[in-house]
Amino acid sequence: MENSTTNRKKNKGKTKFQSVNIIRDNQPLKFRQITSNNDEDDALNHDDDVIWEDGCIPSSSISNNNNNINVDNVAQNKGVTIEFDTLPDLSKKKRIRRATAEDKEFAEIVHKAHLLCLIARGRLVDAACDDPLIQAALFSLLPPHLLKISEATKLTANALSPLASWFHQHFHVRSPSSADKPFNSALASALEVQGGSPEEVAALSVALFRALNFTTRFVSVLDVASLKPEADGDEASHFESSRERKDIFDSSTLMVSKINTDWISSMKLSASNGKNIYDTSGTSVSGTKRGQLPAITEDKDSLAYNQLKKSDQPVSETRNASDDDKCQRRKGDLEFEMQLQIAMSATALEAPKRKPEASSSGSPSSPLHSLSPLKKIKRINEESPSSSHVISTAIGSRKVGAPLYWAEVYCSGENMTGKWVHVDAVNAIVDGELKVEAAAAACKKSLRYVVAFAGLGVKDVTRRYCAKWYKISPKRIDSEWWDAVLAPLKELESRATGGMVPLLNQDIKSTNMIEEGKSNELNQGRTLGKSSFSESCVNVGKDRQKSSTRSPSFDCRSTLEDMELATRALTEPLPTNQQAYRNHPLYAIEKWLTKYQILYPKGPILGFCSGHAVYPRTCVQTLHTKERWLREGMQVKENELPSKVVKSSSRNRRGQAIEGEDLSEGGSDGVVSLFGRWQTEPLCLPPAVDGIVPKNERGQVDVWSEKCLPPGTVHLRFPRLVPVVKRLGINFAPAMVGFEFRNGRSVPVYEGIVICTEFREAVLEAYAEEEHRREEEERKWEERQALSRWYQLLSSMVIRQRLNNTYMNNLESETVAEPSKSQNKVSCTGTENVNQSTAPHQETVSATNRFDTQSHEHIFLTDEESYDEGSVTRTKRCRCGVSIQVEEL
DNA sequence: GTGGCTTATGCCCCTTTGGGCTAT
DNA sequence: GATAGCCCTTTGGGGCATAAGCCA
Numbered sequence: 001m002e003n004s005t006t007n008r009k010k011n012k013g014k015t016k017f018q019s020v021n022i023i024r025d026n027q028p029l030k031f032r033q034i035t036s037n038n039d040e041d042d043a044l045n046h047d048d049d050v051i052w053e054d055g056c057i058p059s060s061s062i063s064n065n066n067n068n069i070n071v072d073n074v075a076q077n078k079g080v081t082i083e084f085d086t087l088p089d090l091s092k093k094k095r096i097r098r099a100t101a102e103d104k105e106f107a108e109i110v111h112k113a114h115l116l117c118l119i120a121r122g123r124l125v126d127a128a129c130d131d132p133l134i135q136a137a138l139f140s141l142l143p144p145h146l147l148k149i150s151e152a153t154k155l156t157a158n159a160l161s162p163l164a165s166w167f168h169q170h171f172h173v174r175s176p177s178s179a180d181k182p183f184n185s186a187l188a189s190a191l192e193v194q195g196g197s198p199e200e201v202a203a204l205s206v207a208l209f210r211a212l213n214f215t216t217r218f219v220s221v222l223d224v225a226s227l228k229p230e231a232d233g234d235e236a237s238h239f240e241s242s243r244e245r246k247d248i249f250d251s252s253t254l255m256v257s258k259i260n261t262d263w264i265s266s267m268k269l270s271a272s273n274g275k276n277i278y279d280t281s282g283t284s285v286s287g288t289k290r291g292q293l294p295a296i297t298e299d300k301d302s303l304a305y306n307q308l309k310k311s312d313q314p315v316s317e318t319r320n321a322s323d324d325d326k327c328q329r330r331k332g333d334l335e336f337e338m339q340l341q342i343a344m345s346a347t348a349l350e351a352p353k354r355k356p357e358a359s360s361s362g363s364p365s366s367p368l369h370s371l372s373p374l375k376k377i378k379r380i381n382e383e384s385p386s387s388s389h390v391i392s393t394a395i396g397s398r399k400v401g402a403p404l405y406w407a408e409v410y411c412s413g414e415n416m417t418g419k420w421v422h423v424d425a426v427n428a429i430v431d432g433e434l435k436v437e438a439a440a441a442a443c444k445k446s447l448r449y450v451v452a453f454a455g456l457g458v459k460d461v462t463r464r465y466c467a468k469w470y471k472i473s474p475k476r477i478d479s480e481w482w483d484a485v486l487a488p489l490k491e492l493e494s495r496a497t498g499g500m501v502p503l504l505n506q507d508i509k510s511t512n513m514i515e516e517g518k519s520n521e522l523n524q525g526r527t528l529g530k531s532s533f534s535e536s537c538v539n540v541g542k543d544r545q546k547s548s549t550r551s552p553s554f555d556c557r558s559t560l561e562d563m564e565l566a567t568r569a570l571t572e573p574l575p576t577n578q579q580a581y582r583n584h585p586l587y588a589i590e591k592w593l594t595k596y597q598i599l600y601p602k603g604p605i606l607g608f609c610s611g612h613a614v615y616p617r618t619c620v621q622t623l624h625t626k627e628r629w630l631r632e633g634m635q636v637k638e639n640e641l642p643s644k645v646v647k648s649s650s651r652n653r654r655g656q657a658i659e660g661e662d663l664s665e666g667g668s669d670g671v672v673s674l675f676g677r678w679q680t681e682p683l684c685l686p687p688a689v690d691g692i693v694p695k696n697e698r699g700q701v702d703v704w705s706e707k708c709l710p711p712g713t714v715h716l717r718f719p720r721l722v723p724v725v726k727r728l729g730i731n732f733a734p735a736m737v738g739f740e741f742r743n744g745r746s747v748p749v750y751e752g753i754v755i756c757t758e759f760r761e762a763v764l765e766a767y768a769e770e771e772h773r774r775e776e777e778e779r780k781w782e783e784r785q786a787l788s789r790w791y792q793l794l795s796s797m798v799i800r801q802r803l804n805n806t807y808m809n810n811l812e813s814e815t816v817a818e819p820s821k822s823q824n825k826v827s828c829t830g831t832e833n834v835n836q837s838t839a840p841h842q843e844t845v846s847a848t849n850r851f852d853t854q855s856h857e858h859i860f861l862t863d864e865e866s867y868d869e870g871s872v873t874r875t876k877r878c879r880c881g882v883s884i885q886v887e888e889l
Numbered sequence: 890g891t892g893g894c895t896t897a898t899g900c901c902c903c904t905t906t907g908g909g910c911t912a913t
Numbered sequence: 914g915a916t917a918g919c920c921c922t923t924t925g926g927g928g929c930a931t932a933a934g935c936c937a
Binding site: 576577578579610698700736738739740741742743745746747748 | 891892893904905906907908
């Protein structure tokens, strides 16, 4: 056993070192945290400004005389121990690092990629549900009396209940199969053993419904990475923890898996205590044989076992528990224990008759033992009044897992036109769409994307399951991208599930109502910029356009469903807290209006929240200054008073001060007058007269858009137009198209000119001629340049040849050329004697020492040079002994 | 536990219209 | 002398979203 606990703290100058020992499997590693911050106190606080340096120390040098923590028995633990020799100062405020634009962009990319992957996965599952072999196998398992359901002409939700119950009894969630297995094979295996992952079991239920010829979708909650950078901290940990216990607790096993697990634990407990708290008949709570239950790891079992063991203790014993135990047992755990039995009774068919037995055992899980949890249960029930199954916050606090997969079956017997019915066969819940959100919320999950798969197509049905859209809307990707992704898939889905249904008069009315609402909301979407609301409404609009060509009394299911979802969007209940109105897509309160917003018209009042009147979001109008409206191609009507006067920035004040007395719009210095769209009219600029372009005070035309052009003028966006129009004597004005920041100041950006329309053709013709002439000149110039360069090249070659002829035969000694004076390198072949005339020097090179190597490259160092003023000759020497003499002319 | 309110923080939008020097 | 081109330096104030803390 080694001990590696030598800690040291260095202070070099103003750099602070914080040492950390990491011990892993007897291998001591030492890391040093270097803070570059000068301020020592700050260095401790700024966790981001640290550099980690790899390092290690020999184990022999490790001593035990450590002032800090000694770590013993490390080898026994076989784990990783991290020591800090300075504890973080918790009293000091933690520095907040906010996500940068780059972080957000990255998170968005990850979010999108994850969404696409999950959609692809869903399509795989959907395709597997269509497997005829699997469907046939499931069909063969069905008892005869359930086969009659498929014969019903009008399918209803009630008719599905026995089917869901049968499936619930025969198929169970258990440890997931190998991940690298194709889903079809995994599904076949799940069918064989009548159990599998939540996804597989849900897919089997979909396959069963399809085998019965029901129009069925596989619905999945896309548990996608967060759109916010690093916002996954909690969620990620939850995700991990969820994955860790995936084998028994994941996803739609919200209650069933837990029940099964606890049932096994209870059995063990009962066996150990010599009594059975449940019926000893050998059948499960849900009526299935225990032999079919999944194998569960001992660790998980023991966890659940211990959990139930605690809950099985008498109340008095629990109350006498030590304070430590009280700390360990959270409030949520206690509540969980108490709710466990209720949850079981709510989900298990035979639970009611077992409940008294459980209660009689003295378990604190009986609701009679505590009132506080009951209040919470009551509260959740109030939130979901239609729920027949109680979903406890305690279960959620333990993060058992949110429902992620289920089926949707189209029931033509529901309503007048049919309805998509939620069927969670795994939990034997039929038509429980209102419970999904509550269950997900209890598990700290939000239903950001609920999508239905059918026929390899995809449809977003989040609206059906999410009542509080305003809560999830900011967590979703922008609707434009999402709609574009789903558009082709939606067509596929519609084709697979579509069917003509009679459209009644009342539906037509509601359609019209939605159309009106849609147009309002789209207007509102413009004001909001990123309108999440419009995503469903736009789809409705598109589909309505398509369906408008059909018979007025018939419409397809898809369109009707779009209408239903859009109706839900328009009928979202008023939130009860003020914060929710801040960016609510439908409602607004005056308190949260921004500086440039106003309520117009101020009504109708839809309700009140904490004394604040609630208005439709469509009443929120965006205000602009006169100048800003000009950019939009609008001008403020005459005699219009500002709707709002706000304080201006100092720079604006300065600008207004320069403008002098033109403060009538604002009334006083330092304020800006704002006007709404209803106070404006299309821009009416003075028209061009007699070929003269009307200009502003700077002698130019501000072309923010085409709307800003004076009547009778045209904007030509070509370079080098000014000389042309000057030559033609045409009046023009430079077109300023915007600003850019350069050299610390904003600089106007000009692009082209503005001329009167009547000169357009003439100018363009002249411009074309001018450009042609310019190009011709340019071409000629390039030709001249090329000729000149060729002449220089050929001349130098002739001179070189002449020099060679003159000097080459007369030289006795070897000559070398100096190709590059700057590098002072000479490539020498050993046999060639080269004289090169290089202006302004003429270098006569003579080798004083014949060298041996054929490819030696001489390097003439400056230090080795000598200069003879008498002969005006510079002698350069190479280390190899070769020297050259350069005669300077 | 939830909601309301305040405060701190930091991202990001809006604002906006040169001048001196040098080569040609 | 006129003109064209290059280079200098790299806003900054406020709105607003968000997180955290405190309190009811």
